[in-house]
Amino acid sequence: MTRLVSxxxxxxxxxLLVVGAGAVVAGPVAAEDGxxxxxxxxxxxxxxxxxxxxxxxxxxxxxxxSDGLTxxxxxxxxxxxxxxxxxxxxxxxxxxxxxxxxxxxxVEHYVDRNVTQLRGDNATWxxxxxxxxxxxxxxxVHETILASVGGMAAEEGVDHIVLLTPDPxxxxxxxxxxxxxxxHVLQDQHFDLSAPRYQxxxxxxxxxxxxxxxxxxxxxxxxxxRQCAGGEWDCLTGGLAPPSGxxxxxxxxxMGVPYxxxxxxxxxxxxxxxxxxxxxxxxxxxxxxEPVIHPERNVESAVPIEQEDRSGPAWQATGTNQRIxxxxxxxxxxxxxRTRNVAxxxxxxxxxxxxxxxxxxxxxxxxxxxxxxxxHTGYVWETTWDTxxxxxxxxxxxxxxxxxxxxxxVGEDSYVIPRGPYADAFAVVxxxxxxxxxxxxxxxGLTAIDRSLGPMDTVGTRTTPSNTATTTxxxxxxxxxxxxxxxxxxxxxxxxxxxxx
Numbered sequence: 001m002t003r004l005v006s007x008x009x010x011x012x013x014x015x016l017l018v019v020g021a022g023a024v025v026a027g028p029v030a031a032e033d034g035x036x037x038x039x040x041x042x043x044x045x046x047x048x049x050x051x052x053x054x055x056x057x058x059x060x061x062x063x064x065x066s067d068g069l070t071x072x073x074x075x076x077x078x079x080x081x082x083x084x085x086x087x088x089x090x091x092x093x094x095x096x097x098x099x100x101x102x103x104x105x106x107v108e109h110y111v112d113r114n115v116t117q118l119r120g121d122n123a124t125w126x127x128x129x130x131x132x133x134x135x136x137x138x139x140x141v142h143e144t145i146l147a148s149v150g151g152m153a154a155e156e157g158v159d160h161i162v163l164l165t166p167d168p169x170x171x172x173x174x175x176x177x178x179x180x181x182x183x184h185v186l187q188d189q190h191f192d193l194s195a196p197r198y199q200x201x202x203x204x205x206x207x208x209x210x211x212x213x214x215x216x217x218x219x220x221x222x223x224x225x226r227q228c229a230g231g232e233w234d235c236l237t238g239g240l241a242p243p244s245g246x247x248x249x250x251x252x253x254x255m256g257v258p259y260x261x262x263x264x265x266x267x268x269x270x271x272x273x274x275x276x277x278x279x280x281x282x283x284x285x286x287x288x289x290e291p292v293i294h295p296e297r298n299v300e301s302a303v304p305i306e307q308e309d310r311s312g313p314a315w316q317a318t319g320t321n322q323r324i325x326x327x328x329x330x331x332x333x334x335x336x337x338r339t340r341n342v343a344x345x346x347x348x349x350x351x352x353x354x355x356x357x358x359x360x361x362x363x364x365x366x367x368x369x370x371x372x373x374x375x376h377t378g379y380v381w382e383t384t385w386d387t388x389x390x391x392x393x394x395x396x397x398x399x400x401x402x403x404x405x406x407x408x409x410v411g412e413d414s415y416v417i418p419r420g421p422y423a424d425a426f427a428v429v430x431x432x433x434x435x436x437x438x439x440x441x442x443x444x445g446l447t448a449i450d451r452s453l454g455p456m457d458t459v460g461t462r463t464t465p466s467n468t469a470t471t472t473x474x475x476x477x478x479x480x481x482x483x484x485x486x487x488x489x490x491x492x493x494x495x496x497x498x499x500x501x
Contacts, residue, residue, distance in 0.1 A: 050087040053079035057087040058233060065236055068170025074099060077173055077236060084175075084233070085182045088223050089216075090275045094189045097182070098160040101168040104146070104241045110162055111146055118145075118255065120203045123370040123379040124322045127439065128332045129401060130250045132421020140248045147245030148252060151177045153184035161185065164241035172239025179224045183217035191282040204288050204325025207258055211292035212285055215262020216278060219270070222263060250335040257327050261293050268295035289327045290363065302365040303384045311371055312448045315378070318370035324381075326363040329394070333359060336401050359397035362390025364433070371449050378424075378440040378449045385433045395430040398437065402426055410443055413453075427453055 043054060050057040053075070061076040063069065069077065082093055102110075118141045125131035131140045151163045161181045165171040187193055193213070200206040228235035265286075269277045286292055291299040302323075309317055366383040385391040399415070405422055407415040415426045427438040427446045438450045447453045 047092065049090060049092050050083050052082040052086065052093065055080040055083055057083040060234060063236065065172045065239065068167065068172060074171070074173075077175070077178070081175055081178050082182055084224060084227075085179050085186060085220060088220050088227075089183065089186060091186055091190055093186060097185050099173075099178070100160050100162050101165045101171040102162060103166065103168060104164055104244055106168070107149055107152075107162065107164055108146055110152060111142065111149065118203065118251065119201065119206050120322055120324075121318075121320050121370060123318075123320070123377060123439075124203060124324060124328075124368060125251075126422065127368055127379060127381055127437070128250075128324065128328055129336065129405075129422060130248065130331070133423075134421045140246075141251055143246040144248050144251045144255070147247045148255070150174075150240055151181045153181040153188075163239075165239055166241050173236050174239050175228070175235045175237070176221045176225055177240065180217045180221040183220045184213070187213060187216065187282070190279075197283075197285055202321075202323040202325075203328055204323040207254075207325065207327055208286040208289045208292055210258035211262040211265055211289060212278075212281055213262075214258040215264075215266040215292070218259045218263035219266045249338075250331055253334070254327065254331050257289075258292070265292045265295045288323075289325050293327060305365050305367045305382055305384055307367065307369070309369070310380070310450045310452050312451055315371045315373050315445075315449050318372055318377075320370045322368040322370075324366055324368060326360050329360040329363060329366075329383075332401065333397055336404060359390075359393045362386040362393070373445075373448075376441040376445070378438070378445055380450050381437040381439075383435045383437075385435070388433050391430050391433045391435050395428055395435045398428055398435070402428075414443055414446060416443060429453065 041056070044051055055061060055076065057080065059080070061080050063073045063076055065073065078097075078099055082097075086092055120137065122131065122133075122137045125137035125140070126133065131137040149164065151161065153161045161178070163171070163173065163177065163181070165173075184193070198209055198213075200209050224233075224235075227233040228237075266278055269281055273280075288299075288302050290302075307321065311317065362385045364384040364386055366381065368379055368381040371378045371380070383391075383394065385394060402415050402417065405417045405420060407417045407426070409415050410425075411427075413427050413429045415428070417423050417426070425440050425443045425446055427436070427450070429436045429438075436450070438446050438453065440446045440449050
């Protein structure tokens with residue numbers, strides 16, 4: 001089955017604009033050494049980079065899309081845009097492609113069959129407090145993609161690009177979106193995007209792969225925009241179908257990360273070793289998002305986490321193990337700050353890009369295992385961190401999130417959210433550089449899902465090995481000593497690794 005790699009979102013959510021990359025990127029564009037808009041040399045005897053189907057990357061074309069593009073005009077726009085993408089990326093198209101124009105209603109057919117961005121079941125999105133038990137996570141993801149997609153190109157069997165337009169019979173084209181999707185066609189022709197190394201099973205893994213794929217396309221469309229904005233090229237704009245439908249803002253923000261942070265990542269690769277460095281990375285893709293959002297530092301491999309099932313006989317693992325990753329954890333705290341005004345602990349780490357370090361920077365690895373007893377679900381989310389301080393910081397921040405939902409502490413490490421879409425019991429256990437979060441329908445289910453927690457009585461109080469009950473605290477107050485906090489302003493790419501790590 002053909003699978004679409006790109007859902008080039010055109011969306012404004014919470015002040016965040018995501019249009020492919022949309023950003024002006026650092027670094028020079030190659031000097032103009034070919035034809036210009038007024039004159040063009042004869043067609044070359046053989047196909048060369050920067051020339052496609054009779055058009056140089058920098059020559060003018062006879063196109064007026066004020067009343068929509070004719071079939072002949074579409075061919076001219078496609079040919080010149082292909083030539084421009086070749087010129088910017090330094091790779092030659094090896095096969096032809098075409099454009100199909102559809103309305104936003106018409107694109108659902110392609111999304112339903114093909115788009116697999118943003119992996120994860122209900123437990124994944126519930127753990128991030130993005131989609132509660134009163135919604136279906138896959139529906140929320142699907143509807144957000146439908147509402148925001150601007151264009152797409154297939155990973156397998158590439159033969160055409162799909163672009164959204166209000167009127168497919170009289171379509172208009174944004175060259176930026178077309179260029180972005182053409183990069184994916186170019187990638188597939190040179191690197192085979194259907195190869196096993198591009199296939200990922202976790203949210204973090206999928207985002208990491210897209211950090212390269214979408215980041216490269218976003219960098220090229222950013223360079224394209226610079227040429228247009230500077231007057232070096234005449235360019236077509238507009239023609240986009242406006243966003244519409246149900247959008248989950250946090251999901252939309254997560255969709256944008258590989259485009260925006262990926263562009264910076266690929267720019268860093270290009271600064272270090274030119275486009276050859278980007279080409280080489282296609283043979284050794286990032287496994288997690290950590291190197292994508294921290295391109296300025298050397299990132300070690302994720303710390304292994306033992307996949308240990310500690311559930312009792314009443315609960316069975318669903319087999320949907322998931323790695324959420326640093327970006328997902330950042331999103332957890334970001335969207336809490338946006339929607340619930342939750343003050344988060346801010347680390348003493350460095351500040352980069354004008355943003356404070358946040359309780360995700362010391363991420364080492366994580367795995368979330370889903371469980372069911374036939375009628376209810378729960379999960380065990382194990383995380384490991386660079387240092388004990390990082391682990392404590394994450395645990396404290398997560399407890400703040402629970403507190404924002406009126407959670408009551410019912411045991412040493414256990415809490416209950418009494419009502420709402422996230423009404424459940426939670427255990428938050430910090431041990432050294434590890435933090436384990438357990439979720440269950442009620443306090444008794446916590447130890448049934450993870451027997452390492454030790455027995456609890458009927459109100460959820462954990463007992464010590466000597467069978468002496470711990471003090472049960474009423475009310476939502478957690479550790480008062482952790483009250484020093486600042487309002488969190490989140491962005492990815494925020495911290496330089498602490499010395500000695």
